[in-house]
Amino acid sequence: MHGNSVPDSYVYVTEEGVTRHYADGSVDALAWEDVVEVRVVGDTDSDILYILLDRDGQGCVVPKSATDASFLTRLRYLPDFDLDRLGAAVEAAHDDYVVVWRSPEPPSTLPDFEYD
Structure with missing residues (x-):
């Protein structure tokens, strides 16, 4: 008897x-408000990976095979997100990543340091 195989991972997309x-048992999570960059890359299993990063370079890697329409719908809410650019990157995905979106907000400024 063959049971259903357990997926390698699963993805939850919420408004948060x-x-x-x-x-x-490990988990990657990222709040939408913290996303500053979205990348697309092809992986060795012929899947597409969406890589969401925050300002510190921490992120969440989301396989296309684990997404549904809610993921792409939510990406559209990122400021000035271009679905056509995303589609082109997915079509051309290979081993190197393509940045498909960066936050239009400048990074936070560094504090002023006093030097002796």
Whole structure:
């Protein structure tokens, strides 16, 4: 008897953010308000990976195979997000990543330091 195989990971998309749960119990999560960059890359299993990053370079890697329409719908709410650019990047995805969106807001300024 063959049972249903357990997926390697699954993804939850909410209004607050995106969360990926791995089979080993680890979790990647990122709030939408913290996303400053979206990348697309092809992986070795012929899937497409969406990589969402925050200002510190931490992020959440989301396989296209684990997404549904709610993920793409939510991406559209990022300021000036271009679905056509995303589609072109997905069509041309290979081993190197393509940045499809960056936050239009400048990074926060560094504090002023006094030097002796």
